[in-house]
Amino acid sequence: MARLRRPADQGHRDGVSIMKTPIIQFGTSRFLQAHADLFISDAMRAGQDLGPVAVVQTSGSAARAGRLAAFDGRPLPILVRGMENGETVERTEYTTCLVRGLSAADSWDEVERVFVEADHALSNTGDSGFQMPEDETIDDGVPVSFPAKLTKLLAARWRAGGKPLTLFPTELVTNNGVVLAGLCDGIARRSGLPDAFIAWMATDCVWANSLVDRIVSGALEPAGAVAEPYALWAIEKQERLVIPLTHPAVRPVDDLMVTARLKLLLLNLPHSCLAERWLADARPGDETVREMIADPAVRAWLDAIIDTEILPVFAAGGITEAPAYRATVLERFQNPFLDHRLSDIAMNHAAKKATRIGALTAFAAEAAPGHEMPTLTAIRDSGLKGLS
Numbered sequence: 031m032a033r034l035r036r037p038a039d040q041g042h043r044d045g046v047s048i049m050k051t052p053i054i055q056f057g058t059s060r061f062l063q064a065h066a067d068l069f070i071s072d073a074m075r076a077g078q079d080l081g082p083v084a085v086v087q088t089s090g091s092a093a094r095a096g097r098l099a100a101f102d103g104r105p106l107p108i109l110v111r112g113m114e115n116g117e118t119v120e121r122t123e124y125t126t127c128l129v130r131g132l133s134a135a136d137s138w139d140e141v142e143r144v145f146v147e148a149d150h151a152l153s154n155t156g157d158s159g160f161q162m163p164e165d166e167t168i169d170d171g172v173p174v175s176f177p178a179k180l181t182k183l184l185a186a187r188w189r190a191g192g193k194p195l196t197l198f199p200t201e202l203v204t205n206n207g208v209v210l211a212g213l214c215d216g217i218a219r220r221s222g223l224p225d226a227f228i229a230w231m232a233t234d235c236v237w238a239n240s241l242v243d244r245i246v247s248g249a250l251e252p253a254g255a256v257a258e259p260y261a262l263w264a265i266e267k268q269e270r271l272v273i274p275l276t277h278p279a280v281r282p283v284d285d286l287m288v289t290a291r292l293k294l295l296l297l298n299l300p301h302s303c304l305a306e307r308w309l310a311d312a313r314p315g316d317e318t319v320r321e322m323i324a325d326p327a328v329r330a331w332l333d334a335i336i337d338t339e340i341l342p343v344f345a346a347g348g349i350t351e352a353p354a355y356r357a358t359v360l361e362r363f364q365n366p367f368l369d370h371r372l373s374d375i376a377m378n379h380a381a382k383k384a385t386r387i388g389a390l391t392a393f394a395a396e397a398a399p400g401h402e403m404p405t406l407t408a409i410r411d412s413g414l415k416g417l418s
Contacts, residue, residue, distance in 0.1 A: 052081030054145050056088050056153040058097050060255040061246045063125050064108045071127040073275040080274045082129040084144050088176050090135040100253035101131035107254040112365040114259040138172050145183040146190045154200045167221040177213040188227045194234035200242045207237035239266040241289050260362055264289040292355045299386040301375050306409045308372040319363050319370045339403040347397035379416020
């Protein structure tokens with residue numbers, strides 16, 4: 031596999047060649063390597079001019095030093111395995127856009143330099159990435175949380191006269207762009223940063239809301255991942271937002287709520303239905319989703335719930351892509367390489383089913399008043415609490 035051609039050097043610092051990386055990424059996750067980073071690599075191979083990526087480790091974990099060192103432009107294998115268009119597939123694709131790895135804890139000055147000259151920022155800092163100490167502010171040191179680190183970097187960019195930045199957070203937080211912008215605004219105000227900077231950050235920079243979806247089921251060393259064929263990066267359109275690449279998995283959408291509802295009600299809710307049946311029938315403790323829906327009785331039961339209780343609400347709401355998404359979900363459930371155990375899905379079952387069935391009930395009240403959901407109502411009221 032040929033290496034991606036690197037851009038021309040931008041100079042030297044302490045004897046080290048310096049290149050411009052138009053995209054700076056916060057987070058070293060396997061998910062990003064098999065998701066956004068792979069899409070960027072595909073786009074660059076297709077001749078799209080968006081530039082390579084510098085990756086910043088925000089956590090300071092020494093355990094990821096080997097992974098960080100692998101971000102040097104080498105092809106990182108992404109083993110794609112699962113069901114696609116009704117057929118079993120197994121192929122290796124390559125992420126080639128990651129050309130630098132930096133630690134925020136060890137190389138803050140260089141992170142700041144790269145950030146000031148970047149065109150776009152991308153992040154996926156994990157489930158706790160937006161969490162921060164109460165009333166956190168920034169000072170001369172390296173901040174603790176990712177939102178505080180980002181605020182300090184944005185302030186450095188503003189002071190250097192840098193142009194406004196477009197930011198693409200992909201953390202699994204509803205309206206992640208709006209939420210992250212709000213966190214950074216609060217940090218800036220508590221830290222006494224200039225009003226002109228706060229206004230620039232809020233009105234000149236662009237904070238994209240997005241939703242990501244792909245099951246990344248395994249790790250390759252020192253970097254790379256095992257992933258299912260299905261992949262989605264839905265980005266909500268807004269004024270002044272320019273998405274820097276085109277790719278089959280990157281989908282600009284008018285309303286991210288539509289995509290969120292599809293995922294919640296046609297992927298997550300059927301998972302909860304299967305968990306309910308698994309608990310109620312006392313099925314084998316190590317049973318997987320693939321094995322369970324291979325049971326004709328279970329498959330017919332789940333199909334009936336989806337076709338008579340869930341899909342009619344989408345139809346009434348004018349969401350025409352729901353049947354196609356349903357077919358994709360059931361194909362994903364049959365992935366022969368993925369052992370998704372019901373014991374994992376049944377964790378915190380009571381809370382999850384209440385949230386998911388409650389969301390469908392609210393959608394039905396809006397789009398299909400009077401629509402009946404007898405099986406889902408029985409699941410909601412069953413009293414089965416699942417595992418904890």
